[in-house]
Amino acid sequence: MRVLGLTGSIGMGKTTAARMLRRLGVPVHDADGAVHRLFAAGGKAVLPISREFPETIVDGAVDRQRLGARVFQDPAALRRLESVIHPLVRQEALDFLKRQRRRRAALVVLDIPLLFETGGEALCDAVIVVSAPRRLQRQRVMRRAGMSEERFQAILARQVPDEVKRKRADFVVRTGSSKAMTYRQLSHIVRRMRRGGPGKSKAGRTGTVHA
Numbered sequence: 001m002r003v004l005g006l007t008g009s010i011g012m013g014k015t016t017a018a019r020m021l022r023r024l025g026v027p028v029h030d031a032d033g034a035v036h037r038l039f040a041a042g043g044k045a046v047l048p049i050s051r052e053f054p055e056t057i058v059d060g061a062v063d064r065q066r067l068g069a070r071v072f073q074d075p076a077a078l079r080r081l082e083s084v085i086h087p088l089v090r091q092e093a094l095d096f097l098k099r100q101r102r103r104r105a106a107l108v109v110l111d112i113p114l115l116f117e118t119g120g121e122a123l124c125d126a127v128i129v130v131s132a133p134r135r136l137q138r139q140r141v142m143r144r145a146g147m148s149e150e151r152f153q154a155i156l157a158r159q160v161p162d163e164v165k166r167k168r169a170d171f172v173v174r175t176g177s178s179k180a181m182t183y184r185q186l187s188h189i190v191r192r193m194r195r196g197g198p199g200k201s202k203a204g205r206t207g208t209v210h211a
């Protein structure tokens, strides 16, 4: 089974790319979706978060807006949050891989916003980075409810910069033009991966391919 990582900085089009990969018939594990489940009422993260950040619990669930306001401007608090969440998300991703292996899937995708920051590369044969011009990224993000210039800058400061991600990618998918173009790039990558390359189980990481 080949494992393709999918990552990208805030607003670069990761969620859209993940949706397209599903449409191409590839099972996708969504790390951010896993976090949503962990934070919902009854989710595994509610109790540990209520101990660390009691003011963020509303009706038995974690209020993301409040938690974001608490941690994005406070690196030590964000690290505490990550130390609760990342091991739980990693375990879910490993369970997903095990399930897909049992089903004899040929190719799967791990959609991990912080793939490089959390060592997720080690689970992947190749990594896709979605990227768009900085100006477009900013426009997309600033349209979101609850976003402010300070929050955007604080989040960017916590992520591996886009240019570094692109250097570490096996495939860079440009999301700055039409969605049809993005879809074409992704379908080309899926075809290549299904044929076997690139990947560490083959000739090793040989540098970035611009799909």
Ligand SMILES: CC(C)(COP(=O)(O)OP(=O)(O)OC[C@H]1O[C@@H](n2cnc3c(N)ncnc32)[C@H](O)[C@@H]1O)[C@@H](O)C(=O)NCCC(=O)NCCS
Residues within 6 Å of the ligand: 009, 010, 011, 031, 032, 035, 063, 064, 065, 067, 068, 071, 078, 081, 082, 085, 089, 112, 113, 114, 155, 158, 159
């Ligand atoms: C702080 C939280 C509650 C804010 O939720 P909210 O719905 O308001 O924002 P959202 O999750 O959509 O994140 C907005 C942007 O911040 C980025 N981001 C989220 N967590 C982090 C982090 N730990 N470091 C850097 N960037 C982050 C996301 O990739 C996204 O681009 C949430 O992001 C969270 O729980 N983060 C910690 C867990 C984590 O690391 N998740 C991301 C990878 S699984």
Ligand SMILES: Nc1ncnc2c1ncn2[C@@H]1O[C@H](COP(=O)(O)OP(=O)(O)OP(=O)(O)O)[C@@H](O)[C@H]1O
Residues within 6 Å of the ligand: 008, 009, 010, 011, 012, 013, 014, 015, 016, 017, 113, 140, 174, 175, 176, 177, 178, 179, 180, 182
């Ligand atoms: N060619 C394209 N490919 C992907 N997304 C596009 C494209 N053109 C426009 N977009 C838009 O860009 C926006 C940002 O995309 P998306 O929500 O997928 O980003 P993201 O990387 O998942 O963000 P986050 O890291 O915050 O979760 C969406 O509104 C999407 O419709």
